[in-house]
Every structure is written in structure tokens, then in C-alpha cells.
């Protein structure tokens with residue numbers, strides 16, 4: 300795979316693509332921002348309670364999100380961030396109540412905050428992403444969503460785009476089927492397989508470092524990185540073969 304940046308007039312040849320596998324949060328909907336706020340509130344409240352000289356309890360920032368949490372399954376994000384600060388908690392169980400101080404308890408706490416915002420504010424898809432979905436539907440390319448989030452079906456429904464995808468591999472599907480989360484390629488490979496398309500003919504579209512790594516670890520035709528804050532260079536360095544700032548740039552004849 301070679302690396303390119305979208306330039307005016309150079310869009311992928313979508314008619315030769317077997318399928319497109321989209322990440323959701325930050326690619327189709329601006330919900331990465333909702334996740335970021337919910338994680339920040341939860342982690343900073345938690346860090347304020349940590350009394351351990353060996354732990355780094357300085358403020359959790361967006362840089363922590365991009366480095367340790369973005370794109371990963373919920374509890375992997377908690378575990379990886381805590382490890383970066385020298386903090387280890389018991390795992391807990393998936394149905395821990397959100398008050399318990401465990402990896403799962405903290406993840407559940409954040410999930411309550413995320414769902415509160417989703418219910419209160421709703422969500423609109425990125426207009427540029429809808430333009431690309433429209434184009435791909437018009438030329439008949441099979442589409443899947445491959446998201447680490449267990450909330451993906453609720454977000455797709457709230458954004459009014461659920462019916463555009465033949466397959467959704469979300470955090471719950473991955474847990475049920477025992478699929479390792481991003482940065483492992485397994486959820487993307489499962490998306491292609493469920494659409495009945497060889498992965499080598501499928502394109503991955505991602506905004507997170509863990510996600511472009513997942514794409515690069517599979518044998519996909521292309522890994523497109525969309526920069527929503529991670530940075531074009533970082534996306535490239537981690538395996539994106541093509542980078543852009545908005546999916547409208549990938550629509551033939553669209554804004555470049």
C-alpha cells in the first residue's frame with residue numbers, strides 16, 4: 300500500500316471497491332467529542348480521589364484520550380489510561396454499578412454520562428460523511444459500520460443513518476463473538492466477512508490511532524484516515540494509506 304493525501308480531483312476509485320467499512324464515532328457522527336467529554340469528567344473526578352504517591356494524578360486531557368482511549372473498547376480504554384498513570388484497579392464485573400472503583404465500574408460511570416448527553420442533545424451525522432454515504436449507495440457499494448462502542452446502534456439510530464448499513468459490528472457483537480478490539484484487526488475483518496467481501500477488496504475509514512492500526516494490521520485495500528484532532532501525520536505514521544480532513548473530500552466532484 301502506498302501513502303497519499305487527497306488532492307483536488309484525486310478521489311478513490313470507489314467503483315472498483317468491494318466494500319467500505321466505517322468507524323462510527325468521529326467518522327460518521329461527532330460523537331467522539333461526546334465520548335471525550337464524558338471520559339474527561341469521569342477520569343478527572345476519579346483522579347481527584349486517588350491517594351497513591353506512585354501514581355500520576357495530574358489532569359486527564361484530550362492528549363490522554365487520543366493516546367490511550369480513542370477508538371478502543373470501553374474497558375480497554377480505562378485499563379490503558381490507568382496503566383499510563385501507574386494505577387491498577389481490580390477488573391470488576393460488567394454489571395458493576397457505576398459507584399464501584401474498578402475498571403468496569405469507572406467504564407460504567409462514563410457510560411452513564413455519555414448516554415445522558417446523547418439523550419439530551421441527540422446527534423447529527425457529519426454532512427460530508429452523508430455526502431459520501433449517498434455517493435456509495437448510488438453506485439451500490441456494500442457498507443458496514445465497525446465500532447468499538449457498545450452504543451453504536453443507539454448512535455446510528457439517533458443520527459438517522461442506521462438503515463444505510465448492511466452490517467454493524469459493534470462493541471457488544473465483538474464481546475459476544477470474542478473478537479479482540481481495535482487496534483487488533485479482527486472486528487474489521489469480521490465486518491468484511493459478514494458483507495461477503497474479501498478484506499483485500501474492502502476499504503477501512505477511521506479517525507483514531509487504534510483504528511488505523513487495526514486497518515493496517517489487516518490486508519485491506521486502503522486505510523483512510525480522517526483527521527478530527529489526531530493529526531494527518533500521526534494517522535499516516537500509524538498506517539493510514541490516504542488521509543483527509545472531511546469525507547466530503549472523497550466524493551468525486553465534491554469539495555476537495
Ligand SMILES: O=P(O)(O)OC[C@H]1O[C@@H](O)[C@H](O)[C@@H](O)[C@@H]1O
Nearest residue numbers: 324334370371373447448449450
Ligand atoms: O463506551 P462505549 O460507548 O462502548 O465506547 C467505547 C469507545 O468507542 C469508540 O468508538 C470511541 O472512539 C471511544 O471514545 C469509546 O470509548
